[in-house]
Structure formats: C-alpha cells, structure tokens
Amino acid sequence: MTTFKIHPAIGIARLGNSDQFYLAPEQPGALPVECDEQGRETVDDQGRPVRVSSFKEDGDLSKVKRQAARFRVFAYEGANDRDGREIKIGDSFTFTLESNVTGRQRVPGTVTDILWQVHLANKKASWYEFQETDGRHGYSAMHPLRNPTVTQPDQRRQLIIDPGPQSVSLARPQAQFAQGANPGYPQTFPPADIAPNPVTTLGALKVNKQDDYQRLIVLGGHGHSGATGVPVISDFANNDGWFDDISDGPVTARIVYEYEFKFTDANGKPQTQIKTANMTVQVPAWVVVGYPRFVPELPDMVTLDEALYDINVRRFAYQPALFGVPPYTSTGNRPQSEEQWRIWRNDARYNADYYPKYYAEIWPILKRPDTYKYVFDFDLFEGSDPHNTGTGGNLDQKALSQPPMKGEDPNYQHRQFINKILRAPGQENLYRSGAISERDPNYRPRLMPMLSGNNPISNTAPEKFFRLTDTQLFLLKQWADGKFVNECEEWDQDDADCKNPWAEPPTSGEGIDRGVLANLLGGAFCPGGELGWIIINPAIYSAPWRIHHAIYQAGALSLPKPIADIDGSPAANLDAGLEPGDLTKYIGIPWQADFHECTTQNINITFEDWNNIELDSTGDPAPQTVAYDIPWWPAHRPMVVQLADPAGAQVYWSSGLSDNNAGDLQMVSEWNNLGFIKYQTVGSGDDASSGYFQTERNDKALGAPIPPGQRQLGQSNRRKKHV
Amino acid sequence: MAASKKPASRFDRVRQILNDAQGDHVPDYQGYRAFWQDIETFKSARLYGQWMIAPANHGDGNAKLESSDEQVGGSCCGGQADGKNADDKNPNAMAGSSAGLGQGPAVDAVDIEPTLPASQPDCWPTGDDGHSGHRSGDTSRSDRSGIIIGLRGQSPFDGTIFPRLLWSAAREVTESEITFIAQWIDAGCPADDEPDKDSTDGPRGNAPAGNALIAGQVRAGQDDIRALACGDMAHQVSGRCTNDEMDQRGGLHVRKEVSSLNAEELGRLREALACMYQYNGYWLDERSFDFWARIHTNSCQHGWEQFLPWHRLYLYFFEQTLQDYDPLITLPYWSWTDYADVNRDTYQTEQPDLGVIPEAYRCWLTEAAVAQLQDTGLYSKKQLTGLRKIARSGEKFNSGLRLLKAAGVPYTLAKDPQTGQAIWSDATRAVYNQCRRLNPLWFPNRWPGSLGAPTHYPKPANVDQLLAIPNWHDFGGGPSEDHHFGALEQMHNGMHNFAGGVNPFFNDAKKLGIASPDPQNFENPAFGWMTDNRVTAYDPIFWAHHSNVDRIWARWQELHPGQQPGDLDGSQPPWSLTVGDALSTRKLGYEYMRDSYHYPTTQGVGISRFKGAGAGVKRQVLDTHRRAEVRLHRVRRANIPNCHIRVFLNSPEADASTPVQENPHFVGEVSTFHGSCYGGPRHCALPLPRSRDNDLRPLHHHEPRNFRLDASDCVRALCAQGADDLSVHLVVLGLDGKPVDDALFIDGVSLNFMD
Numbered sequence A: 001m002t003t004f005k006i007h008p009a010i011g012i013a014r015l016g017n018s019d020q021f022y023l024a025p026e027q028p029g030a031l032p033v034e035c036d037e038q039g040r041e042t043v044d045d046q047g048r049p050v051r052v053s054s055f056k057e058d059g060d061l062s063k064v065k066r067q068a069a070r071f072r073v074f075a076y077e078g079a080n081d082r083d084g085r086e087i088k089i090g091d092s093f094t095f096t097l098e099s100n101v102t103g104r105q106r107v108p109g110t111v112t113d114i115l116w117q118v119h120l121a122n123k124k125a126s127w128y129e130f131q132e133t134d135g136r137h138g139y140s141a142m143h144p145l146r147n148p149t150v151t152q153p154d155q156r157r158q159l160i161i162d163p164g165p166q167s168v169s170l171a172r173p174q175a176q177f178a179q180g181a182n183p184g185y186p187q188t189f190p191p192a193d194i195a196p197n198p199v200t201t202l203g204a205l206k207v208n209k210q211d212d213y214q215r216l217i218v219l220g221g222h223g224h225s226g227a228t229g230v231p232v233i234s235d236f237a238n239n240d241g242w243f244d245d246i247s248d249g250p251v252t253a254r255i256v257y258e259y260e261f262k263f264t265d266a267n268g269k270p271q272t273q274i275k276t277a278n279m280t281v282q283v284p285a286w287v288v289v290g291y292p293r294f295v296p297e298l299p300d301m302v303t304l305d306e307a308l309y310d311i312n313v314r315r316f317a318y319q320p321a322l323f324g325v326p327p328y329t330s331t332g333n334r335p336q337s338e339e340q341w342r343i344w345r346n347d348a349r350y351n352a353d354y355y356p357k358y359y360a361e362i363w364p365i366l367k368r369p370d371t372y373k374y375v376f377d378f379d380l381f382e383g384s385d386p387h388n389t390g391t392g393g394n395l396d397q398k399a400l401s402q403p404p405m406k407g408e409d410p411n412y413q414h415r416q417f418i419n420k421i422l423r424a425p426g427q428e429n430l431y432r433s434g435a436i437s438e439r440d441p442n443y444r445p446r447l448m449p450m451l452s453g454n455n456p457i458s459n460t461a462p463e464k465f466f467r468l469t470d471t472q473l474f475l476l477k478q479w480a481d482g483k484f485v486n487e488c489e490e491w492d493q494d495d496a497d498c499k500n501p502w503a504e505p506p507t508s509g510e511g512i513d514r515g516v517l518a519n520l521l522g523g524a525f526c527p528g529g530e531l532g533w534i535i536i537n538p539a540i541y542s543a544p545w546r547i548h549h550a551i552y553q554a555g556a557l558s559l560p561k562p563i564a565d566i567d568g569s570p571a572a573n574l575d576a577g578l579e580p581g582d583l584t585k586y587i588g589i590p591w592q593a594d595f596h597e598c599t600t601q602n603i604n605i606t607f608e609d610w611n612n613i614e615l616d617s618t619g620d621p622a623p624q625t626v627a628y629d630i631p632w633w634p635a636h637r638p639m640v641v642q643l644a645d646p647a648g649a650q651v652y653w654s655s656g657l658s659d660n661n662a663g664d665l666q667m668v669s670e671w672n673n674l675g676f677i678k679y680q681t682v683g684s685g686d687d688a689s690s691g692y693f694q695t696e697r698n699d700k701a702l703g704a705p706i707p708p709g710q711r712q713l714g715q716s717n718r719r720k721k722h723v
Numbered sequence B: 001m002a003a004s005k006k007p008a009s010r011f012d013r014v015r016q017i018l019n020d021a022q023g024d025h026v027p028d029y030q031g032y033r034a035f036w037q038d039i040e041t042f043k044s045a046r047l048y049g050q051w052m053i054a055p056a057n058h059g060d061g062n063a064k065l066e067s068s069d070e071q072v073g074g075s076c077c078g079g080q081a082d083g084k085n086a087d088d089k090n091p092n093a094m095a096g097s098s099a100g101l102g103q104g105p106a107v108d109a110v111d112i113e114p115t116l117p118a119s120q121p122d123c124w125p126t127g128d129d130g131h132s133g134h135r136s137g138d139t140s141r142s143d144r145s146g147i148i149i150g151l152r153g154q155s156p157f158d159g160t161i162f163p164r165l166l167w168s169a170a171r172e173v174t175e176s177e178i179t180f181i182a183q184w185i186d187a188g189c190p191a192d193d194e195p196d197k198d199s200t201d202g203p204r205g206n207a208p209a210g211n212a213l214i215a216g217q218v219r220a221g222q223d224d225i226r227a228l229a230c231g232d233m234a235h236q237v238s239g240r241c242t243n244d245e246m247d248q249r250g251g252l253h254v255r256k257e258v259s260s261l262n263a264e265e266l267g268r269l270r271e272a273l274a275c276m277y278q279y280n281g282y283w284l285d286e287r288s289f290d291f292w293a294r295i296h297t298n299s300c301q302h303g304w305e306q307f308l309p310w311h312r313l314y315l316y317f318f319e320q321t322l323q324d325y326d327p328l329i330t331l332p333y334w335s336w337t338d339y340a341d342v343n344r345d346t347y348q349t350e351q352p353d354l355g356v357i358p359e360a361y362r363c364w365l366t367e368a369a370v371a372q373l374q375d376t377g378l379y380s381k382k383q384l385t386g387l388r389k390i391a392r393s394g395e396k397f398n399s400g401l402r403l404l405k406a407a408g409v410p411y412t413l414a415k416d417p418q419t420g421q422a423i424w425s426d427a428t429r430a431v432y433n434q435c436r437r438l439n440p441l442w443f444p445n446r447w448p449g450s451l452g453a454p455t456h457y458p459k460p461a462n463v464d465q466l467l468a469i470p471n472w473h474d475f476g477g478g479p480s481e482d483h484h485f486g487a488l489e490q491m492h493n494g495m496h497n498f499a500g501g502v503n504p505f506f507n508d509a510k511k512l513g514i515a516s517p518d519p520q521n522f523e524n525p526a527f528g529w530m531t532d533n534r535v536t537a538y539d540p541i542f543w544a545h546h547s548n549v550d551r552i553w554a555r556w557q558e559l560h561p562g563q564q565p566g567d568l569d570g571s572q573p574p575w576s577l578t579v580g581d582a583l584s585t586r587k588l589g590y591e592y593m594r595d596s597y598h599y600p601t602t603q604g605v606g607i608s609r610f611k612g613a614g615a616g617v618k619r620q621v622l623d624t625h626r627r628a629e630v631r632l633h634r635v636r637r638a639n640i641p642n643c644h645i646r647v648f649l650n651s652p653e654a655d656a657s658t659p660v661q662e663n664p665h666f667v668g669e670v671s672t673f674h675g676s677c678y679g680g681p682r683h684c685a686l687p688l689p690r691s692r693d694n695d696l697r698p699l700h701h702h703e704p705r706n707f708r709l710d711a712s713d714c715v716r717a718l719c720a721q722g723a724d725d726l727s728v729h730l731v732v733l734g735l736d737g738k739p740v741d742d743a744l745f746i747d748g749v750s751l752n753f754m755d
Helices: A153-157 A304-315 A338-347 A358-374 A412-420 A470-480 A509-517 A561-567 A591-597 A661-673 B010-022 B039-044 B146-152 B175-186 B209-220 B222-229 B242-248 B263-278 B289-299 B307-325 B336-346 B367-376 B381-393 B400-407 B426-438 B460-468 B472-476 B487-500 B541-559 B619-624 B712-720
Strands: A002-007 A010-014 A021-023 A060-064 A066-077 A092-097 A105-118 A166-168 A174-178 A201-210 A213-219 A225-227 A242-244 A248-264 A270-280 A285-290 A452-455 A463-465 A541-543 A600-604 A627-631 A640-644 A647-652 A676-682 A689-695 B253-256 B413-415 B422-424 B590-593 B595-600 B609-611 B627-635 B644-649 B666-671 B705-710 B728-733 B748-754
Touching: A002 A248, A002 A285, A002 A509, A010 A213, A010 A509, A060 A661, A066 A248, A066 A285, A066 A509, A092 A248, A092 A270, A105 A201, A105 A213, A105 A270, A153 A561, A166 A174, A166 A201, A213 A248, A304 A470, A304 A509, A358 A470, A358 A689, A412 A470, A452 A600, A591 A661, A640 A676, A640 A689, A647 A689, B010 B175, B146 B175, B242 B253, B242 B595, B242 B748, B253 B595, B263 B289, B263 B307, B289 B307, B307 B487, B307 B541, B336 B460, B367 B381, B367 B426, B381 B400, B400 B426, B422 B426, B460 B487, B460 B541, B472 B487, B472 B541, B487 B541, B541 B590, B590 B748, B627 B644, B627 B712, B644 B712, B666 B705, B728 B748
Parallel strands: A010 A285, A021 A066, B253 B590
Antiparallel strands: A002 A066, A010 A066, A066 A213, A092 A105, A105 A166, A105 A248, A174 A201, A201 A213, A225 A242, A248 A270, A248 A285, A452 A463, A600 A627, A640 A647, A676 A689, B413 B422, B595 B748, B609 B728, B627 B705, B627 B748, B644 B666, B644 B728
16 A cells, blocks of 8 residues: 655745745755756756755845745655655556545556645734743633734634635646635735735745656745834734734645546447546645745754654654663554553653764754854854864864773763753753862853743743753763764764765655754744744644644634634634644744844843842842843854855844844844855965855845944844843 | 594684674774674673673573583574583482482382472473573573674664664675574583584584575575576575474474484484473473373373373373474384394393493483583592593493493492482482483483393384284274283383393392392382383383384374274373374374485475485485385465476486486376466465464365375385485476476475385
8 A cells, every 4th residue: 555645744935025936955954955947956967956056136135035845745655664755747556546436446547747735824913922931831711812902703814814725736837825816715815005015925836847756836925024004013922913924834735647447338348448536645744934044054953853853752652762662662662542652652761772873863963053153152252162073172073973982981071071061851940050070069061052942031931041852862861871873983984974964865755854844943932933832742743743734614714712712613723733824823923023033132040930030029139130141043043143255254144233123123124135144165275264154145225244342223132032 | 533623613603604794894893893703702792782692691591501601401493412511400410419318300200209409490481471491582692682683683783773783794694694693692602612513504403404595595696596496506405303394394293213313303302301300390290201201100001902092192292292392393213123133132131231222312421521520529530531431432322331331430329218228329320410411311220121032122024014914903902891912012012121121230239238129219120110111101212112103003004094993982091082083193293204304495486497416315214214205395286387297316417308217216207287267366376374273174275285206116226226315306397298487386395214
C-alpha cells in the first residue's frame, strides 16, 4: 500500500513587496534558492541549487523579493519506508479508486497531474490579545480580546482576512488569494481605507513542472499593514484597528491519474476505456507566511526544527533510541491506541546509553553563539569574545570534539564547565548558576543562553530567560559525561561533508520537513518570530511535524469562544484541529511592531518570581533594582551588524528607525529598506576578510547607518517591552 | 603425524575472522583500535559504553564453569568431549564428597531419599526469562556482548545510535562466523583451545557448511547460484546435525547409529544428560534423569507382547524430554552386530570385563583432569604418571575398571560406616568423577562382557533370522492370557547382560570385613546395572540398547505388514497411549538410519543439472548398510512443467547424453506429474507452513513433495568397483528429452543409509 505525503510538512513563505520571488531554503542556515517565474529551481551544472545573490530587485533597494514555499508529493511504500520518494508525472502506482457504483477499488494507474488546494487566512485581529504566557494553557473567560468593542459575531468575523481556498494544477497553473478572485466564496477583507497600506491579497499559488516533477509554489503577502483611522502603534503585540497580510493555512492535494476501465459492452464484447480519477494525498501539509529572514544564514539559538524535534521525541516516540521505553528499540516503542500512548508517555525516558554524534547533535548548538557577534555586540566596551571556537576558546571546537579515548579524557572538565553553565529546566528565572567550582564558591557564571525568555515582562508565570530544549540539554549532558561519538573521526574520515550533516539538500521527506523548519525561530516566544508558543503545543499535531487539520465551513472560520457562544457559531477548539489562520493568529499585530522591539529586554532580576516591581506602592520595603539588558534573538532581529566596507565596521542595523513606538510605525513602511546580512568575502589577498556582512540596505530611504555609541536620533539599544 | 605445529585456537580463528572482515583500515574504536587482538583488551573494552564481551553472569549457560574462564563442557551448539579443565562443581560427579559418606544422586537407586544438591541447578530452558538454560536466547553471554549485537546489527548498533560493526569494514562478518564467535564467548572466551579436528571451516563440528555455502553464494552473487543450478559447480554436503537438516525440509527426525553421530550431535546429547543429572536430587521432577530411570524400575513390561510397544513409548517420552532441552536431539541406537566379531573373541565367563561397546559410551581422561586428580593428593607419583600417560594417549576404555588398570591405579574400596557396605575409595571415586564429567554417557557400574556363551553374541545373520520370523507371537511375544517371550526380547536380554557384565571385584568387599556384601549395592555391586531390570535404565547405554531393539522391530514391521500385538487397545501405564498408538515410528516422529548426508540447495532456482561433491560417506557405513536411498526433498509442484529426473552416483559429468542402461552409476529415474494453475494470483505460490495444532486438513495441494529412490544396488556395484565415497548427481530433462532449467525446484538432496 502506497502512502502519499506532502512535504515539507510545514512550509514557510515570506513576505515581500516585490512580485519577484525565490524558493525557501530546505537546509538550516542555507541561503534561499533562485528560481524562474514559475518557481522552477535554478540549478548549476552539477545539479546543485543556485543560491540567491540578491534579496531585492535589481536596481531598487526598496523592493524585497518574496520567498515562496515549495511543496511536493512523496510516495512511501510500506511501513518501513522512512525516506519516501517524490512522485513524477507518469509514475505508476496502485491507487484507491472511490466510486459510487462499485465501492472502493484498487486500480493501477499513471500520474497525470496533481490538484493542489491551499486556504490562507489571517485571524490576528479577531483573536485574543497576546498576554505573554497567559493563555498558553488555555484562555480564561476574562482574557481580553483584540478589538474588544467588536462583539457581534458577524462583525467580528469581518476581522478575519479570509480570501477562501484556491486550487491549482497543470491545467490551471495560477491562482490569487486576492479580493474578488474567488467567485462564490464569502470572502472577508479589511476595509479598503486602512493606512498606510491596504490589504487586498494574502498571496498567490502557482504550479510548475520541473523534470516531470509537478510542484506547488505558495507566495505570501506583500508586507502590507494598515489601520483604520490615524495609524498609531501603542503596543508591541496588540494594536486595535490594525491588519497585516501574514497568513497560514492547510495545503492538501489530490493525485490525478489515468487507469484502464474494463467492462463488457452491450454486445458482450470486452472493452477497455482510459479513465481519469483522483486520489487524496493521505498526509497533507500546512503553509506559514512569515516576515523576511534578514539573516538567513545564521540559525537561531533554538530553531523551530529543534524545538519540534524535542516535542516529537518526548511526545510522539519519534526516536526511541534516544527517548523511549527500555530497551529503546523501535519495535518496543510503537504505541497505537490512546491507552498505549498514555502508558508510553508515562514510562518513556531518556536513554542513558544514547551516544550523540558530535557534529550532528552537539556542535551545531555550541557553534552558534560565536556567530552572533555579526548581529550583536556582546562586549561593547572591551570587545572580548566569550564564545570563541578557536584553540583555547571557551567553545574550542577541536578540544570539545574529543570523546574519551581508551579511558583517557583530558577535556572532561572543560565539557563539564560548559554543561554546568547551561540553564536547566526550572532555572528560567535565574541569571547566574550556582557555585560550580569547589575552589571558589563565589564563582557563579551567568547561565547560558543569555537570551530573553518566554515572559520577561509580566508577573503572570514569568520565564525571564531562554533555555535550550530538554532534548538538547540531555544530549549536552551525555556529551559532557563523555558519552558521545566523534562521527567524523570514528566513521567518516573520508567524507568532507561529515562536519556538516546538512551540507547537501535533503532528499528524504522528513529531511525536507526538518530543513525547512530549521530556518524558523524556535523561541523565545513572546509572542515569537514567524510563530508563537502554539507551535510547540503537542495538541496541534496529528503526527510528528504534521499539523492536525480541522474540518470547517466556508465563510465560518472559528472565533474566540466568548464571541462564538453568542450565536452558536464554531469556536476555536484545538481538539478539533486547526483552520486557516490558526497558527499565526497568536503573534503580534502588526508584525512590524514586535519585530522592531525584539532587540534587547531590560530584565529585572531583583526577585526571581517577579518581573514588575511596584516601586511606588506604600508599605513595601524599597527594593534593590538589579536589571540587565538581555538580547532576544540576535539572528532573527539583528542589532549591531558589520559593514562589508569598511569590512567589519559596526553599525546599528535599524539605523534610521527610532527606538520607540514611532519607530514601530516607521517599521511598518520602512522594513523593506533595511539591509540583509550575508556571508561575504571582501577584499583580496592579505586584505581579504570574510564574515556575515550587511548588504542591500537602502541608505537613500533610511540615511547612512550609525555606529554604536553615537546615540543621536534615539539610537539607544536599551528598550523594554511594556505591559 | 607431525606434532610440532600447534593447532590454531578458537581465539586465533576469532581474530582471523575479525581481521579479515575489517581489512586494512581500522577506525579508532574509541582509541582501542583493533580491540579483538588482545584477549584482555577484548574482554575489558567498552566501546562507547557497550561491553564488547559482556561480563559473565551467574545465569550463563557455562558460567558455572567459568571461574577460570576456561571451558569444560560444551557450548550452545555442540558440547564437546575433550574439555581441558576440570571443575570443582562437577554436575556429573558420581558422589558428593571424598569423605566417602555421600551417595551420588546419579547412582542413587530406588527407595533412597536423595539429598538435594548444594547448588541449585539452572540449566534447563524454560519459557520465562532469567532462569533458563542456554537456549533461552536473550540471556546468554554472547547475546549480551556488544561484539555479537554489533555484528548482527541489533539495537543500538542498528543505525539508531551506532552503525553495525565492524565499522569501515572491508566486508560484513557472515552469520556462521558470528555464530562461531558467539560460541567462543559462551564457552568462556578461552584464549587457547583447539577447535575440533574434524572441523575444517569455522565453528567446530557445527560448521554449517550449508550456511557457509549460502553465505558464499551471497558474496559471489548470482553467478554461483546459477553455476550450482546448472551443474557447473558442486553442491557441498552440509555439516549440520541431521535433525537440523530434516527440520529444514520437513522430514522426520532420525535416530542414527551411535557411531554415525558427529561431534556436535554427540555433544548435544551429552550436554542434555549432564543437565538432567543436575536435577536428580528432585524426585518428582521430570527433568531429572533418575526420574526416567525409575519409571523402568516401576512400570516396565517384559516377557509378553507389551514389551516392544511399552519400550517404544518409554523411549519416545524420554526423547521428548530431551528435545525440550534441545529439539535436535534424538536417541542414537547401538547396533550390536557391528561389534560381534570382536566380542565373540572376548565374550567369556572365565575372564569378565573384556567386552567392547560403542566408543561414545567409553571413558577416558584428559591432562587437565589428571592435573585435578594430582591436586587431590590421593595418588602416587607413579600412579599420576600412569594416569597422565593414558590421558595423553587419548585412549577410550570400555569400562572404568579397565581405565584404572591401564593407569596402574588399583580399584580400591572402603567401608561405609553408616551402611556397613562397601563404597569406592576416595582414589577410585575421584577418577570415576572425572570420567563421568568428561563423558556423561559413561557409567561406573558397567563391566561389559562375560555372562553366557560367547556364541550368544548376535551376529548379522542372527538378526536376519529374527527378521525372517513371519508372525508376531514368535517375534514379539504372547498376549497376557498366553504370555511368553518373543525372539527379539530374548536377544535383548542377552545384550543387557553383556552390557552390564560381572564385577570382578565384588568379593573384595569381604576383605573389608563385610561378611555378606550386598549384591545390589550402589557401588561395587555383584553385576553391572544393565543386568538388573530394577536399575538398568540408570545406565545411559540402556537407551541406545533399546533404540536398537526398537529399530529391529520397526524393520520387522516393514517386512511383515499386518503382524501386530493381539490387544491393540491395551493400556500401557504410565503412558497415556495404547499399544495401537505405538505401532508406527513415523507417527511418533522418527525413523532409523545408519547415516544421512544432505546437500542443501537454493529453493527458487530451477535446477537443470545437479552435481554433488563427495559426501564423505564413512567406511563403516559403506560396509554395513542394508539399503541406500537417494531422496529429493520438497520438490515444488504447482504450475511447474513436468520433467524426468535421472539420478546417478559418482558420475559428475552426467548429462542428458549419459546412458542409463548398463551404466552402474545410474540409480534410476523419476518423472514428475504436476498441474497448471487454475486459481487467482499466487494461487500456486508455496503454501504457508502449518502452524495450527488444530489444522486437521490433509496435505496441501501445493505442498512440495518428496521423492525417494532405492540406490542400494548402485551403491553395491560401485563399492565392488572400489569406490570409497559417493556423490549424487541429477540430470533434469523435459518431456521432450531435452535439458530444462525450469522444472525442478527443490530444498535439497540427501543420501541415506539404513541398517
């Protein structure tokens, strides 16, 4: 029995104000891929994808190209086929033929086309307010709504941007999620007069045929955000009256095939007739539209791939050798029924004999902090390099890669030191580690990663600082204890790619799923990058990587329960699955506001459990205020970047945009003028210098960038999101 | 034979396998590099946390022998006789202590309350884990060892955490090589021991030549398979146990003449008995050997028509118990007449203890055993020299007494202060304990020879006379209302007495001041226990003796169909089966053969010409067999063209043009008669093996069938021409007489010899 699946499981398109586009990268930290106007990947003479060289239109630094999400259908033969293979036009399979006349049959057929359907929507304005971690475990009836004055259900449904579903196939290769482009569907769009930019489309679909592979291209919006009345921004995540053209939604497909229909005609003569039918791809996908990735080559401290891997490992028996029920074999870890799953989730644990592979599972975590020096200045005054990966550095690649040999383990203390300063579960509100040295009990280094957490803002369930996932911490603990393999030295000495398992584009279905997600932010979620904390809620998944699709009615997408209950219309319900717009509705509106503010957060650590201390209240002892500026996600929202000319010169990335609410509003119309950060080698010979340098900034619109320290025009990087 | 070159040890072979598979490039292996080179490194290395050789557990099959990491008994596939080292806790020991007070359970007779052994036996396989013998799979030391887990590609070496071992290897280690390494580990990882001499390829006598061949085929690819199928390459005879071969092809189990058992088959039998002896302290435990011996004491039938059927069932149920331990075991038979010539010369009353019995039941010593004897301090220098000499000679003695005499150690007795009866002296007992440990088939109260006129020892002609008896009464005995001995039982009686014999030193007890020595004494009785139907079944040779009785009956049944006991409904306590149930050995799952040689083939590849390599038929088999038979096993029949199959012996060039008339090499021709398929897709595919106990349907239409051809005349003719080995050859012809390659699909060819 062949199972068909769409890959990637979650695709990522990105906004752009240009009509030109490129394809989403399918490897962590890889540049996007060039394509033609139908979305056919450009390949070099060795068959490798050609990477983009320019993120903006030729000659117009104000036009940011869009990133398209590409989807393909894979076939899996049998239960043990983990990789699958992409199907081609002309391939033969045995299909399930649904027929009103004969009941379900199995017929051999030949693929002639794929009929794709996508439904994008934006539900942000219709949803609840973002209140940090409040709501993560369910919204109380008192939880405030965005646009709270709109309580009449039909009016509130008008806050949803719903262009309706669109279908494409080779026979109809284009479609638009535009106003007026879906006859017969009750579309809802924002008022035409929102400013500064009206939203009239959420994007477009294309199909293309490349080497007989038929693929879907999904394009998102143009980065248009606007508000009714006079546009002002007063909050990082909730701004009433605003709309943007971010969106998400289900991607489904039907395989169109030809088969031989045999019958006996009225004269009793056997006849054969070629007929066409189609079969639903059993495992569908989802597409998310996010804002541009300005630093595409630097993965975040925790990528969404890593965050979901952690969920899949601990909740979905994804890798029993790592986390499962002893003896950790795959056959012993295949729960089927609900009851078996409950037992599995109670009994499963990390395998203390799991030996991570250094270059596949350890080094990607350790090497990242050092690269953030291209997007943040860790030590503005002294210029020290705490994450140095060279010989003698804290993160010395060579020393840390050596497992114990024949019982000798000279790097044990070094690894233990790194492991001890990692922020563990339960230490989300701690700034420093406990004593880690017997010689000096006062030596309490800062816990890592030193990044802002899911809630450094309100006093409800604070999580001031970010930490690695449970699975990452387990792998690092194994590593620190000497339980790891240097796979390059032990197994793959001759393989040049061995130090980067992602050197080549993935060919397996799950490889594509993971490679795509590796370019999305995996935390902290406050509310988040492309997506918020909803994405790491196991309840939204039907299988590892796969969003659970809901069944919904045209023109009746769900509303928050207090409103839906007024007219008995469908209320949002995670148990029933997700509808179009249900992933992105949790993040800020418009996206530009939070994006602009996610530089650093001034986090008060005076009291562990409290973010906000009421200095003015009477009767309380005067608190001592201890606060530090902690960055959010340097690779996702760069702060201090380096110029290519003069190479390495530091400037504020968002120079020209003020660091206040007015700057947030500036971001709404100026995001397209900002520069991208790209790996470059400048100069030549002895003067050659390589690094991740800024490119394609539109100085004409924003003025020349400003070096750190020159704090005119409000360029303080001390900023705090407020409640 | 040049004795200068030390034979390669099993560890050498293990190293050789791993070196060869690894090839030139040796990865780090976490700094250990080729960790198997040095025995201590191999045993202590933990490769990324995985013990390459697991530490020995108490529950290991051989862990009881492992204090010195030396091997004594056997391993999971083939116990061996020549263990080098002895061990204090000898499960086969004749008696518990040298203090002379204990009565060893193995020779405890009826009515004596046994003393429970000090250490609890734990060798019998059971359904639950953790408390089982070596066959329970997941508890053996090798199964816990990373090298075996890794070579097999099992978790965590299944790619989830580590790749399969060996890493970056030149080739994969084959299944038979892995088995060899596993057996070496289960034997306690001896650094220095000898593989069986008759084993040429790997795992001692177990070397599954068939497996090796198949593994070889995989390596060599399709070419070899094709070459085998068209007769360009010779099929080899399997080295596996006969019953294993039979199981592979759905055949009956075979009871073979004891001299035809290979080292592995003999080892399995000995190991099973050694285990059963350990339970002798538990009177009601059916895993105890003595439990079975006592059944004869209490229930045996003699002197009337139930003698043959009762003993057939007695052997059947005992054999079933052995097969619980190891399903490949069947009871061997002792063909008395093979020893007629030598015994007619020595079988005399004047001088007892001169008879000759099959080698498997004799006793011997090893140098390691002598070293242990030396440690007891019971022997003089001269005696030790004598003991060492017989150990070095490798000679096997027909009785313990003869071994003592040859070593110059006097057979001495002591008086048991409790019973007032004679017991063995410490010096005698210690030697007997070693004999029993080395060979669980040996028995101390056995002095073969003597008792009666030498002419009573049966010759082949005497057996032929028996077989010629035309009616059941004369052959098998009378019914209860008119009972009398049958002729076969009478011959059997004589052989009981021959096997037990007379104890020449019975009256030595009087020298100890025992006025009237007990003739039924446990130690130093008047006669061997085989002579006494009260205790006869305690002697392991009893079972081979009765197997032969049963075989002669089975052969007689073939010659005289319809001749059977009068009362087929007679019950036969303690068995649940009636006389009628005992009539067919086939229904009880076995047949008798002198020896059997199997050529495995690749099912699914059509054979046009089959060439067999020399089968290595033993000289004695060629000389003594009565009938030779070529069998074609599991010939596929559904939707396959009909053909003629010509069978030749010693005719490697045989083809379609080879004459069949006046050709002494031609055995015969069979024709197939198949049908074409009338069902849906895969209707003609091989049916699934039967697995349900309650499946009462007849043989499946498409179940592959077997052919048998009598090759006796052909073998006789070739032997007369001087042939000293035989090989089987097939030529497959279509109905048009031309060679075909899509008509014969078989699981194997065998050459079988019956007495």
